[in-house]
Amino acid sequence: MPRSVNHVASRAKRKRILKLTRGYFGARKNVWTVAKNTWEKGLTYAYRDRRNKKRAFRSLWIQRINAAARLNGLSYSQLMGALSKAGIEINRKVLADLAMNNPEAFKAIVDKVK
Secondary structure, eight states, X not given: OOOOOOHHHHHHHHHHHHHHTTTOSGXXXXXXXXXXXXXXXXXXXXXXXXXXXXXXXXXHHHHHHXXXXXXXXXXXXXXXXXXXXXXXXXXXXXXXXXXXXXXXXXXXXXHHHO
16 A cells, blocks of 8 residues: 655645745745745744843843942942832833933932932
8 A cells, every 4th residue: 555645734734834944044034944944043043032022122121220329439240239128119211211212310310319
């Protein structure tokens, strides 16, 4: 008896992955094995970089807070220490946004903890 192969399903699976690799360079877009490997590797990069994005943004917020704090006569570490000592619970994201878009509000917070 001949071997039964569900060619419709395997073709559909290949087409689905080749569709996901459209726009890639060279054989990465149209050679099945290369495209499949590239797509799988891309998923691992996406997983890794969703975490790295959080790290990068926190770093950016700290730099912005430090720059604004130094304009007001404090360093970043002094400001964060004074905030926790004063019991002001404000996260770095909001603090950085205030430093960028509302410097007078940031200055008011710095004056309160000084």
